[in-house]
Every structure is written in structure tokens, then in C-alpha cells.
Amino acid sequence: MRELSEQEKFWQGDFGNQYVERNTGQPLVAANLALFAKALSRAGRIDSVVELGTNAGNNLQALHQLLPQSELFGVEINENACAQARALDIAQIWHGSLFDFPRERTYDLSLSKGVLIHLAPELLATAYAQLYALSQRYILIAEYYNPVPVGVSYRGNSGKLFKRDFAGEMLDRYPDLQLLDYGFGYHRDRQFPVDDITWFLLEKRP
Template sequence: MRDLSEQEKFWQGDFGNQYVERNIGQPLVAASLAMFAKALSRAGRIDSVVELGTNAGNNLQALHQLLPESELFGVEINESACAQARALGIAQIWQGSLFDFPRERTYDLSLSKGVLIHLAPELLATAYAQLYALSRRYILIAEYYNPAPVEVPYRGNSGKLFKRDFAGEMLDRYADLHLLDYGFVYHRDPQFPADDITWFLLEKRP
């Protein structure tokens, strides 16, 4: 059995539980739905989705509304979040670290939203490998963007929030990945505000 990293234990514990309580509610689902509608507008048919870092299932709820026929899968390390996501009854939820999720199949879309920013930089290569290996065609990354890597203090904690060009690093790493579309969601958007998220839709091409 692999020993969890300090960060994984951090999100598995009380801080992760508090995060769950702060990040639930229909306004968040609505904002996610608006973002996904734009982010996936240039994608083809999507019959299956896997989200690495599902939390309580806001994104899965949005995707269920947008892609009602799609098979949805979530991966979540926090027990409380996992239980809430399962209770929605719309997706299969696997409890554990995204680094341990088995690559038993591929999905039309693999997704990371607000997850890569919370990983230690030395873990990113493994996270990218998971996103890439699990994707049959599309990868959607929705995170905080910065041209150069930078750490940001996070609720009194250090080493827990980072900004960088996650999508660019994946494009450099995998030659068959191409940028299909990208966009930004401003925190002062009058209809569907989000936390200054930049999204990138990548596609695997032969």
C-alpha cells in the first residue's frame, strides 16, 4: 500500500471536510454548467467522463444536465465529499487518491477543475499522466493560470495552492495533444461568476 503524501492527507482530513462544506450549492452548479457548455461547445460526442477530484459533485451535477446520456465517473479522496457525490445518484464514485485510480479503461473526456492547483509541483507529472492515460479523446483543464509557476498563500497554509500553465505543460509533454479551445470565467461575471478560472480543452489527434 502506497503511503499518502502530506498533501493527500491534508485534503483527506479536516481541511478537506471544511472545503466540502464551503463548496456546495446550486449557484456553483449553475456556474459550472455555464462554463462546461462553453468549454465543450467545440467537442464532438462525449459518452463518458471521468473527473479527477470530484469533491461533493458540483461538476458532475452540471455535466449530468449538459450531457444527460453520458456515463459519469468521479475520483475523490475525501470521505465526506465522496459520500455526498455518491448520494446524488448520477455517477460512479471511486474513493481514493487520483494517483491510485486504476487505468482499467478510457473515457471520452478526462477532467480536472480546481485540483491541479492544489498539488505539489513534484506530483504534477503523475497527475498529467493520469489525465492523459484516462482520456480517449478530450482533456479539460480548468484551473488558475499563470505564465510562470507561482505559489499563493491559501487560507493560512503554505504549499497548498499553485498557479502555472498546466495546459501548456501537458501540450509540451504529449506530442499528440492539441489545443482545441480555451476561455476564462471572471469572478464578476453578472450571471455565472466563477473564481477567475481559465479553462483549456485539449484533444488527442493521430
């Protein structure tokens, strides 16, 4: 069995549990719904979605409202978060690391929101490979953007939060990907504030 990285163990444990407690509630779901409505406005029909790093299911709740016909799947390493996401009864939730999630099928959309920023830089290539391999057509990345890689202190912890051009790195890595759309969610938005996230919708060329 693969030994989990220090990063994965961090999110599997108490810090991950605290994150779950901080990041739940209907205002978050509403803000996510507004963000996804914009981010996916130029996408075609989406009948299946896989989210890598589901947490307690806030994003899946928003996607369930936006794409009621869509089959939803989530991948979550934290046991408490996984249980909460399963209790929503709107998606199939796989408990484990996103790096171990089996590539048994593809999905119309693969999604990462607020997850890549928390991965150690040496793990990113594998995460990109998962997002790419699991996608039938679209990849949505919603993370903190910076033109060059930079580490940021995160609740007193170093080496746990990074900003960089995740989408640009995927576009460079996979020549058949194209940028379909992008945008920004602002924490001062009067209706649907989100955590200064930049989103990128990528599409595989046929």
C-alpha cells in the same frame, strides 16, 4: 500500500471537510453548467467522463445536465465529499487518491477542475499522466493560470495552492495533444460568476 503524500493527507482530513462545506449549492452548479457549456462547445460527442477530484459532485451535477446521455465517473480522496457525491446518484464515485485510480479503461473526456492547483509540483507529472492515460479523446483542464509557476498563500496555508500553465505543460509533454479551445471564467460575471478560472480543452490527435 503506497504512503499518501502530505498533500493528499491534507485534503483527506479536516481541511478537506471544510472545503466540502464551503463549496456546495445550486448557484455553483449553475455557474459550472455555463462554464462547461462554453468549454465543451467545440467537442464532439462525449459518452463518458471521468473527473479527477470530484469533491461533493458540483461539476458532475452540471455535466449530468449538459450531457444527459453521458456515463459519469468521479475520483475523490475525501470520505465526506465522496459520500455526498455518491448520494447524488448520477455517477460512479471511486474513493481514493487520483494517483491510485486504476487505468482499466478510457473515457471520452478526462477532467480536472480546481485540483491541479492544489497538488505539490513534484506530483504534477503523475497527475498529467493520469489525465492523459484515462482520456480516449478530450482532456479539460480548468485551473488558476499563470505563465510561470507561483505559490500562493491559501487560507493561511503555504504550499497548498499553485498557479502555472498546466495545459501548456501537458502540450509540451505529450506531442499528440492539440489545443482545441480555451477561455476564462470571471468572478464578476453578472450571471454565472466563477473563481477566475482559465479552462483549456485539449484533444488527442487521431
